[in-house]
Structures are given as C-alpha cells and as structure tokens.
Amino acid sequence: MTETTHRPTVLFVCVHNAGRSQMAAGYLEHFAGDQVEVLSAGSQPADQVNPAAVAVMAEEGIDITASTPKLLTDSAVERADVVITMGCGDECPFFPGKRYEDWVLEDPAGRDAAAVRPIRDEIRARVQALIDSLS
Template structure:
C-alpha cells in the first residue's frame, strides 16, 4: 500500500493543525505523509503551542503557517479540519473528519495542554485506523 497523506487544516495554521501535524510526524515517521495549512495563515506558529509541544519532546518551532491550496486537498487521502467552517474546500471522494477543539490562540499554557493532549489522543486513534 502506498503512503497515505493526511492534511490538517485550521484557519490560521498556527496552533491546532500544527500540533496535530507535529504529533503525526513524530508518531508515524515515514509511514504517513503529513501536511498542514490554513485558510488565513498567521505570520508564525503560536508560541504557546510550540511550548506545549516542546514539553512532549516535539519541536514545531521551525514550522511556518501555510496557505491552504486546492492541490494540497486534492493530494491528501485524509483531510482533518479544525474549526474552519465553510472556509475549507471540500472534494468528493476524500475522507473528511472535523475535530472540534478549542482554539489555543490567546490562551496560556495551562489552557493549551488539554487541547494538546486531546489532539494526541485523536492522532493516535487516526494512526491506528490508518494502520488497519
């Protein structure tokens, strides 16, 4: 089987989608291709999200928010949206999941840790599902 591609999307591509991509990259290695993007990308990744992931030994500090493109959605096997509503494109035939998660923007580390931990739980479940 070919390597599945997972695309994580949130509005600013600065918190939730970056944390999810960081976890999936960390846990799956080269078994899954990981993309993340935002419909209105921020200038940089949320510093509190970076700190929360660093506590888990995962460095997302060098990541840069990316603008969501139609081609990214078309090449993905799984598209996971996080609070982008109608701003995210939809293509028939793709596997879609919408993860309802609090936005870490403007939150302190104490508020971001439970979001991070829920993202990890969902990424682990997704990885187990992809592995069959």
C-alpha cells in the same frame, strides 16, 4: 510482481495554521514517522506558529519551531487522502473521494501554555486514533 504500499497523506486544516493543526502535524510526524505524509495549512494563516503551542509540544519532546503557517490550497486538499478540519467551517474545499473529519477543538490562540495543554492532549489522543484507523 511486488505490491507497493500506499503511503497515506493527511492534511490538517485550521483557520490560522498556528496552533491546532501544527500540533496535530507534529504528533503525526512523531508517531507515524515516514509511514504517513503530513501536511498542514490554514484558510487565513497567521504570521507565526503560536508560541504556547510550540512550548507545550516541546514538553512532549516534539519540536515544531521550524513550522510556518501555510495558506490552504486546492492542490493540498487534492493531494490528501484524509482531510482533518479544526474549526475552519466551510472554508475548506471539498473533493469527492477524500476522507473528511472535523475535529471540534478549542482554539489555542491567545491562550497561555496552561490553557493549551488540555487542547494538546486531546489532539494527541485523536492523532493516535487516526493512526490506528490508517493501518
């Protein structure tokens, strides 16, 4: 009998699902490929992804233009092995047996690309550490 490897599911959650969580999802998809299932959602999703987030990710060669903010659902949290919250406080449902991490990051909403770059770089470092912890 062959052993099947579990492909972990990571859910990134922020309030608007327009900046931090979208950048984190973009990095995880870029670095981990199909080794990880990547989800992102927001407790109060915006109408579109933050244009500054799209621009600074493009500088890294990562295209998140097709991403759209999605509403956080209980089923997304139930499906995830790891739930990374970014400033959504207590609005994220808690299910026992999940790994939860809260990443304290500045909100890129309303900021220009120059102000969003340091946030992006912090997210990249955290995503790389996350990948190491999953393997």
